[in-house]
Amino acid sequence: MARILSIDYGKKRTGIAVTDPLQIIANGLATVSTSELFNFLQSYISREAVERVVIGKPIQPNGAPSENMQRVEQFVNRWRKACPEIPIEYVDERFTSVLAHRAMLDGGLHRKARQDKALVDEISATIILQSYMESRRRGF
Secondary structure, three states: OOEEEEEEOOOOEEEEEEEOOOOOOEEEEEEEEHHHHHHHHHHHHHHOOEEEEEEEEOEOOOOOEOOOHHHHHHHHHHHHHHOOOOOEEEEEOOOHHHHHHHHHHHOOOOHHHHOOHHHHHHHHHHHHHHHHHHHHHHOO
């Protein structure tokens, strides 16, 4: 089997997570500068088999698209043109940053570590991926 890769796309930084090859566990992979994201992903997929990409869909709590949605859509369109053999899907990312901070608190991370925005982005990507995997298991 191939991995599933998850993206928490941000204006400056982007968190990335992947599954293991058996698609059992979601793990944080990296946080990269958004300007380097495409090159990072192309390098990664040249080394690892990736079945699909899931990307957080930035939606406000009321269901309206957030201000980041346009940037995400531009990235998705670029991906679909450059890598049509690897599908990309949206996953609702509402509250992933809140859940990431909660996970950091529950994990006992100190305040300085919890203020590391790169770590928050990577954990958010992991939460997006875990959510996607759980929805697939439930058949949604």
